[in-house]
Amino acid sequence: MYAFDYQKPSDVDSAVAALKSEGAQPLSGGQTLIPTLKMRLNMPEVLVDLSGIESMKGISRDGDTIHVGAATTHGAIAKSADIQSAIPGLAHQASRIGDPAVRNRGTIGGAIANNDPAACYPSACMALNATIVTNTRELSAANFFLGMYTTALEEDEIVTAVKFPVPSGSSYQKFDQPASRFPLVGVFVAKTAEGVRVAVTGAGSDGVFRHEGLEQALSGSFSADAVGGVTVSSDGLMKDLHGTPEYRANLIKVLTKRAVQEIG
Amino acid sequence: MAKDFGIGESVKRSEDVRFVTGNGKYTDDINRPGQTYAYFLRSPVAHATLDSINIDEAKKAPGVVGVFTGQDIADAGLGGVPCGWQITDKHGDPMKEPAHPILAHGKVRHVGDPIVCVVADTYAQARDAAEMIDIDFGQLPAVVDMKAAAEGNPTNVHDEAPDNVCYDWELGDKEAVDSAFAGAAHVTTLELVNNRLVANPMEPRCCIGDWDSSSDDYTLYTTSQNPHVIRLLMGAFVLNIPEHKLRVYAPDVGGGFGAKIYHYAEEAFVTWASKQVRRPIKWTSDRSEAFISDAHGRDQVTKAELAMDAEGKFLALRCDTLANMGAYLSTFAPAIPTWLHGTLLAGQYATPAVHCRVRAMFTNTVPVDAYRGAGRPEATYILERIVNKAAKELGLDQCELRRRNFIRDFPYDTPVAVQYDTGDFDKTLNKAMEISDYANFEQRRQEAASRGKLRGIGLSCYIEACGIAPSSLVGALGARAGLYEAATIRVNPTGSVTVLTGSHSHGQGHETTFAQVVSDALGIPFESVDIVHGDTSKVPFGMGTYGSRSLAVGGSAIVKAVDKVVEKGKKIAAHLLEAAESDIVFEDGQYKVAGTDKAKAFAEVSLAAYVPHNYPIEDVEPGLEETAFYDPKNFTFPAGAYLCEVEVDPETGKVEIIDLFAADDFGNIVNPMIVEGQVHGGLAQGLGQAMLENCVYDEEGQLTSGSYMDYAMPLAGDLPMFTVSSEDGTPCTHNPLGVKGCGEAGAIGSPPALVNAVIDALRDHGIEHIDMPLSPNRVWSAINAASHKQAAE
Numbered sequence A: 001m002y003a004f005d006y007q008k009p010s011d012v013d014s015a016v017a018a019l020k021s022e023g024a025q026p027l028s029g030g031q032t033l034i035p036t037l038k039m040r041l042n043m044p045e046v047l048v049d050l051s052g053i054e055s056m057k058g059i060s061r062d063g064d065t066i067h068v069g070a071a072t073t074h075g076a077i078a079k080s081a082d083i084q085s086a087i088p089g090l091a092h093q094a095s096r097i098g099d100p101a102v103r104n105r106g107t108i109g110g111a112i113a114n115n116d117p118a119a120c121y122p123s124a125c126m127a128l129n130a131t132i133v134t135n136t137r138e139l140s141a142a143n144f145f146l147g148m149y150t151t152a153l154e155e156d157e158i159v160t161a162v163k164f165p166v167p168s169g170s171s172y173q174k175f176d177q178p179a180s181r182f183p184l185v186g187v188f189v190a191k192t193a194e195g196v197r198v199a200v201t202g203a204g205s206d207g208v209f210r211h212e213g214l215e216q217a218l219s220g221s222f223s224a225d226a227v228g229g230v231t232v233s234s235d236g237l238m239k240d241l242h243g244t245p246e247y248r249a250n251l252i253k254v255l256t257k258r259a260v261q262e263i264g
Numbered sequence B: 001m002a003k004d005f006g007i008g009e010s011v012k013r014s015e016d017v018r019f020v021t022g023n024g025k026y027t028d029d030i031n032r033p034g035q036t037y038a039y040f041l042r043s044p045v046a047h048a049t050l051d052s053i054n055i056d057e058a059k060k061a062p063g064v065v066g067v068f069t070g071q072d073i074a075d076a077g078l079g080g081v082p083c084g085w086q087i088t089d090k091h092g093d094p095m096k097e098p099a100h101p102i103l104a105h106g107k108v109r110h111v112g113d114p115i116v117c118v119v120a121d122t123y124a125q126a127r128d129a130a131e132m133i134d135i136d137f138g139q140l141p142a143v144v145d146m147k148a149a150a151e152g153n154p155t156n157v158h159d160e161a162p163d164n165v166c167y168d169w170e171l172g173d174k175e176a177v178d179s180a181f182a183g184a185a186h187v188t189t190l191e192l193v194n195n196r197l198v199a200n201p202m203e204p205r206c207c208i209g210d211w212d213s214s215s216d217d218y219t220l221y222t223t224s225q226n227p228h229v230i231r232l233l234m235g236a237f238v239l240n241i242p243e244h245k246l247r248v249y250a251p252d253v254g255g256g257f258g259a260k261i262y263h264y265a266e267e268a269f270v271t272w273a274s275k276q277v278r279r280p281i282k283w284t285s286d287r288s289e290a291f292i293s294d295a296h297g298r299d300q301v302t303k304a305e306l307a308m309d310a311e312g313k314f315l316a317l318r319c320d321t322l323a324n325m326g327a328y329l330s331t332f333a334p335a336i337p338t339w340l341h342g343t344l345l346a347g348q349y350a351t352p353a354v355h356c357r358v359r360a361m362f363t364n365t366v367p368v369d370a371y372r373g374a375g376r377p378e379a380t381y382i383l384e385r386i387v388n389k390a391a392k393e394l395g396l397d398q399c400e401l402r403r404r405n406f407i408r409d410f411p412y413d414t415p416v417a418v419q420y421d422t423g424d425f426d427k428t429l430n431k432a433m434e435i436s437d438y439a440n441f442e443q444r445r446q447e448a449a450s451r452g453k454l455r456g457i458g459l460s461c462y463i464e465a466c467g468i469a470p471s472s473l474v475g476a477l478g479a480r481a482g483l484y485e486a487a488t489i490r491v492n493p494t495g496s497v498t499v500l501t502g503s504h505s506h507g508q509g510h511e512t513t514f515a516q517v518v519s520d521a522l523g524i525p526f527e528s529v530d531i532v533h534g535d536t537s538k539v540p541f542g543m544g545t546y547g548s549r550s551l552a553v554g555g556s557a558i559v560k561a562v563d564k565v566v567e568k569g570k571k572i573a574a575h576l577l578e579a580a581e582s583d584i585v586f587e588d589g590q591y592k593v594a595g596t597d598k599a600k601a602f603a604e605v606s607l608a609a610y611v612p613h614n615y616p617i618e619d620v621e622p623g624l625e626e627t628a629f630y631d632p633k634n635f636t637f638p639a640g641a642y643l644c645e646v647e648v649d650p651e652t653g654k655v656e657i658i659d660l661f662a663a664d665d666f667g668n669i670v671n672p673m674i675v676e677g678q679v680h681g682g683l684a685q686g687l688g689q690a691m692l693e694n695c696v697y698d699e700e701g702q703l704t705s706g707s708y709m710d711y712a713m714p715l716a717g718d719l720p721m722f723t724v725s726s727e728d729g730t731p732c733t734h735n736p737l738g739v740k741g742c743g744e745a746g747a748i749g750s751p752p753a754l755v756n757a758v759i760d761a762l763r764d765h766g767i768e769h770i771d772m773p774l775s776p777n778r779v780w781s782a783i784n785a786a787s788h789k790q791a792a793e
Ligand SMILES: Cc1cc2nc3c(=O)[nH]c(=O)nc-3n(C[C@H](O)[C@H](O)[C@H](O)COP(=O)(O)OP(=O)(O)OC[C@H]3O[C@@H](n4cnc5c(N)ncnc54)[C@H](O)[C@@H]3O)c2cc1C
Pocket: A025, A026, A027, A028, A029, A030, A031, A032, A033, A034, A050, A070, A096, A097, A098, A099, A102, A105, A106, A107, A108, A109, A110, A111, A113, A114, A116, A118, A119, A120, A121, A153, A157, A158, A159, A160, A180, A181, A182, A183
C-alpha cells in the first residue's frame, strides 16, 4: 500500500467536494479497492470514505419501486424483507456474493461503480431496468454500464442510490467460477410489464449484456422449452482458464432455463 | 493412570488451546530489537539476461540500510542453494546440477526469481526503494512446456543441461517387460497429466536472520518443517557457518505440505545479510509472492501401458514420464519422480515386471519439489487410472480386476526395488465396499438418473512408502543426508518429562500424539509430558517432518530413548529396593520387585537420580536423561482402498462429490481422532487436485493462475463429510510402535478415486479419460464432444 490521506464525510455534498481534490477516490466497502491498494495496483492520494453518509444507506419501498442506497451492504440487501418479497432474485443474488465478511462490508454502489465483467448486480440492474441515481442525475442501467470496468460516471460523480422497479417474477442463477467464486456466468431473468428481460454477467467480453433471442422466446412463451429452441452464440464471449466461449454459451442457456423453472 | 491418555485414545489436541485462542507463536510474531525488513525484487519475466541493474536511487531512499544484488553475493563467495539428492542417470552419470544463486546473477530463469534485495527500517520503505531500481532485461524465449522442451527445444534454461534434461533415469527390468508385452493377451494404454499444484499453506513463509555481534553467532527463525536440515544445508553449503555458531528455530508453523521442507534463498540471505547490516532482518512473504517463490508440486506427464493375460492378470507395466523440475533443483526435487515414484509402481499388485523411465526437465518455471505425497500420488494416479481403464476394456468390475492381482504373501519383493513388510489389501477393499454399500450402487445410480444426474463410483487402491530409510539405502540412492530421527527424554527431578524430538509439528498434533506414547510407556500423567521441537539449540538433532515419517521414525526414537530411561531407572530402583536389577519390572509407572509388593514410583526414582543421597553412585551416574537415534530398517507401507461416489450434472459438467469412503491400513493407531483428521486433510488436498487446483503458465512463462482469483482452492462446501475407517490395521513389522504413517494417504489415494468415479458416471458417453482438474468446463466439453461423436455415428 502507498500512503494516502483519508476523509470520512457525513453527507453527499461534502463527499463530492472532497473528491474534487487531486487524486481523490471514493471508498465504499473496500472489498475491491483495498486489495488493489495492498497490491500497489492503485495509488490514490485521498480516500473519501462514503460509509459515514447515512442518506446513502438503507432500503425502502415506494409503490412499485425499491430504493436501495448505494452504501447499502450486500448483507443488508440479502436480508431485506422488502427485497425478499418483491425481488427475490435480487435478495438471492446478494446472498451469494463472496463470504459473510465480504457481504457485511461490500456495497451495491461500489459493485456497480466498479462494473467488473463478472460482478453480479449489473445483471439485476439490466434485467430489472433499474435506474442508477448519482449526485447529479439519473441514468438507466443500459446507459450506465458501458463495458468492462467502464461506466457513465464522470469524475467526482458518485452513485448515491439504485431504484429497482418491482417485477412480477425474478430469478438469479449463478454458476461459480471455481477459484474466485464470482460468477463464471450469471443470468438474471425478470418478468416485467414490458416483457421478459434476460441479462447475462460473467460471459460477455464487453461486460453485462441482455440476450435478445432469449428475451423474445421467453416473452412469447415463458417456458424451459422456449429456451431450448434458442441458439446462444459464443461470439463475443470471454475465454479464460475456467471457461471457453462455447461453455459459457451453454451455461447461459442452462442457467436461463433454470431461472425460468424457478420463477415458474 | 495414563489410560484415558494412552495409546489408542482420541485425546483432544493439547496444542489447539493456544491455536484456537490466537496464542500460537509463529515466525512473523517474533520481532527482534532493531529489526529491519527485506523486500525481494523479483523477476517479472521468465527468462532473460540481466543486462544492467541500477540501484543508486534505491540506496539513497529513506530508511534503506542495504541494497544487495547477485554480484554482492558472488563477491562474498557464498554458495548457491544446494540440492540434497543426487540422481544417477541410466548411463551411470550424475544428474545435471546447475548453480542456483541466492540472488539471480547474469540471468533470471523464472518469474519470481529474486534479483535484488532491499533492506530498510520498514517493509514499506524497502518496497518503495525497490521501485526505484532500474533493470535492463535481455528477453530470451521461455521454455515452459515440458513436452516441447523434450523435443529439441533450441532454448536451454541452463547451458550445462542441453535439451533441458536434468537426468534420464530408469528402474526395472526392461527386457522382462518387453517380452511380457510381446506375449500379452490385452494391453491397455493411457496418457495422463499430473497437474501442477501450489502448496498454499495458510501461513506464508517468513524468516528472520539475527547475527549477534558479541558472540558472532547467527540465529535463523524460519517457517520450516526441518530446522536441523536447514542448519546443515545452509551452514555447510551456503554460508560456511559451523553448526555451533548457527541456531535455526522453527516455532509454530502454520502448515507446510512439503513446501516448507526446502532450504530457500531468502533464509540464507537474511542470515548472511544480518551481519552485513549489523541488524536483524525479517522477510515475510505475501500471498502473491508465495505463488512465485514457494516450490510447486507434481507436474508430470506420463504414458503408461499395462499388459495382461486373458484373465486380466497383470503381466507387466511400462511407464514413460516427463517430470518438471522448474528452473532450479529444489532440495529434494530429483528424488520425487524417481525413488519416491518409480518404486511405488507395483502398487498393491503382483505385477511381475515393471519398467519406468523418467526424464526430469528444466523449464522456466518455479522449482517443483515434494508436495503432500510426493511421487507416490503420481504413481498411484497412473496405476489406479490404468487399472480402471483396463477393467472397463475387459468388461470386469473394478474391484474384481484388482482382486485378481492383489499381493497376498508378505514380505513381498516388488520388481521396483522395495519390500512390502505387511498388508492386507482384501481387507481394506472389503471394508471400503462395506462402508460405501458398493453392492447397492446400481440402485443409487438409477435414482440419480431419475433426477437427471449421472452417478458414478470409482475405486482406488493405493500403497505408499513412508519414513524413507534406512540411511545406508537412501545414501546409495543419492540422498546427501541420513534419514534417521533423534529424541531425548529428559526426566525432570520430580518426575515430569521433557521430550526433545527432531520431528517438527506444523499441524500434525505431535504435542499430543508423542505425549500419549510417552505417558503410556512411563505410566505418568499426559500433562506431565512436554514435547519440545523445532529448535536446534534445544533438540540434539533431527531430520524433521515430511513423508509421513514422524511417528514411525521420530516416535520410534522416542520409544528407544524411553526404554533407555526405564533401564537406567531399574538400576536405581534395584538399589532403593535392595533387590537385584534382574528382579525389577517396570509396570504402570512403578518399579516393582517381581513377585512382591515392594515398589518405587517413577517419580521417586527420578528424584533419587537428581538427589543421589542414597544412590548406586559407583555404578550409575546421577541424572535421568537419555538420547536415542533411530534408523529404520525399511520403509513403512500404509495402504488402503478408497471409493468415491459422485454425481455429474450433464448440463453444466459440474461434479458433486457425494462421499469418499476411505478404508486405510495405518498399522497401529495412537490417536484415532488425529488420524481421522489427517485423513480428512489429505482427502481435501487430493480432491482439490482432482477437481479444482491447477497451476498454469502461459507460453511466455507468466503464471496465469497466480492468485486465488484463478487458482481454485477446495472450500469446505466443495467436500462431503467423508466416511473413513482405519481400524484393525496390520502393524508394521519393524518399528517398535507398529505404526505406518497417515499424513499423506488421503492425498495419495483420492485423486484417482474421484477421476475413476467421474469416468464411471460418464459410462454411457464412451469417455475414456479426462485430465485433472475435472473442472466443470472440462467435464462438459468431454460430454459435449462425446455426444457429437455419438450423434455422428
Ligand atoms: C472474496 C470476494 C468475493 C467476491 N465475490 C463476488 C461475487 O461473487 N459477485 C460480485 O458481484 N462481487 C463479488 N465480490 C466483490 C464485492 O461485491 C465488492 O464488494 C464490490 O465489487 C465492491 O464494492 P465495495 O463497496 O466493496 O467497493 P470498494 O471496493 O470500496 O470500491 C470499488 C470501486 O468503486 C468505487 N466506488 C465505490 N463506491 C462508489 C460510489 N458510490 N460511487 C462511485 N464510485 C464508487 C471505488 O472508488 C472503487 O474504484 C467479491 C469480493 C471479494 C473480496
